Amino acid sequence: MKFDLNNILVGVLAGAATAILCLGMASGSGLSVLLYLLSAVPIMTAGLGWGLGASVIGVAVAALSVILIANQQTALFVVLTTALPAALSAHWLTLSRPADEIGGKQGSLAWFPLSDVMLRLCIIIGGAFIVIGIMVNYSQELMQPVLDELVARLQENNPEFSFTPEARTQFDGAMLGLMPFFQPFLWVLVLIANLYIALRVTFASGQLKRPREDFPQGMRMPKIALIPFGIAILGTMMSGNIGLAATALAGALSGGFMLSGFAFFHDYSRAKPWRGLAMALVYISTAITMLPPFLMFFLGLFSVARNIPTSSPSNPPKNSNT
Numbered sequence: 001m002k003f004d005l006n007n008i009l010v011g012v013l014a015g016a017a018t019a020i021l022c023l024g025m026a027s028g029s030g031l032s033v034l035l036y037l038l039s040a041v042p043i044m045t046a047g048l049g050w051g052l053g054a055s056v057i058g059v060a061v062a063a064l065s066v067i068l069i070a071n072q073q074t075a076l077f078v079v080l081t082t083a084l085p086a087a088l089s090a091h092w093l094t095l096s097r098p099a100d101e102i103g104g105k106q107g108s109l110a111w112f113p114l115s116d117v118m119l120r121l122c123i124i125i126g127g128a129f130i131v132i133g134i135m136v137n138y139s140q141e142l143m144q145p146v147l148d149e150l151v152a153r154l155q156e157n158n159p160e161f162s163f164t165p166e167a168r169t170q171f172d173g174a175m176l177g178l179m180p181f182f183q184p185f186l187w188v189l190v191l192i193a194n195l196y197i198a199l200r201v202t203f204a205s206g207q208l209k210r211p212r213e214d215f216p217q218g219m220r221m222p223k224i225a226l227i228p229f230g231i232a233i234l235g236t237m238m239s240g241n242i243g244l245a246a247t248a249l250a251g252a253l254s255g256g257f258m259l260s261g262f263a264f265f266h267d268y269s270r271a272k273p274w275r276g277l278a279m280a281l282v283y284i285s286t287a288i289t290m291l292p293p294f295l296m297f298f299l300g301l302f303s304v305a306r307n308i309p310t311s312s313p314s315n316p317p318k319n320s321n322t
Contacts, residue, residue, distance in 0.1 A: 014046035015061025040086040044198035047090025049207030055087035080128035114218035126252035181251035188255030216267035220305040261296030
């Protein structure tokens with residue numbers, strides 16, 4: 001990790017950009033939400049193109065900026081869910097080692113697998129939401145205003161819609177159990193999309209040393225991911241905080257497996273005459289119903305893989321456990 005003037009400048013700009021994109025959510029506009037969903041891209045790009053030093057500075061600047069403008073709790077949320085995962089994922093993707101150390105071609109470099117980065121991101125995001133849940137004391141009392149607003153929106157769209165007291169109790173209980181699952185699930189999808197964009201931006205700028213990623217082939221969950229996923233699923237059967245923590249981890253890992261299924265589908269359908277029609281059907285039906293993502297999740301469970309990209313060495317390799 002090095003800190004020169006160029007890295008420091010890039011890191012400061014990346015951290016400030018991430019802070020602005022995150023804090024813009026306070027306006028509540030549709031554009032601010034879209035920009036917030038891209039908030040990890042600046043730090044990821046800094047790390048991929050300029051190294052760990054730039055991304056570390058980016059994390060520090062983002063945290064300090066949010067503390068000064070908002071508060072410490074918001075800053076911790078930004079660091080845990082956005083800045084830190086962005087910096088770590090970018091760092092891992094810059095690691096390489098001589099390919100002959102793992103049975104590859106002599107004189108080539110083996111790069112850290114995208115599949116391993118996906119697994120680590122899922123665990124980090126699951127852990128981040130567990131910590132956040134503990135911080136805010138996640139409970140029905142905390143979420144009741146959100147649940148009330150959701151019911152109000154449902155009734156606004158359909159004035160004839162109403163709950164009986166028993167049905168409302170069941171609805172609140174179901175939503176309270178689903179939220180810890182879907183928040184990390186969705187955020188894993190967002191961060192992987194950010195990583196895709198950052199890789200493309202860094203490659204286009206000429207700063208990316210890693211070979212261009214074939215996402216449909218590389219974006220798989222490794223086989224070892226089945227172990228923490230199985231443990232998390234068993235944990236969801238427990239009550240209390242342990243069950244909620246397991247649900248958050250299961251949600252994050254489920255997001256990774258679903259993306260793996262979509263990637264497998266993209267890779268398998270290459271050069272097939274039915275590809276265009278199949279893609280249209282899958283994504284149109286995804287927008288209407290949850291059936292395709294559900295099927296892709298199971299496809300992802302059975303398409304685990306660990307692809308290690310290689311390239312001719314243009315820079316001295318960095319040690320990593322590939």
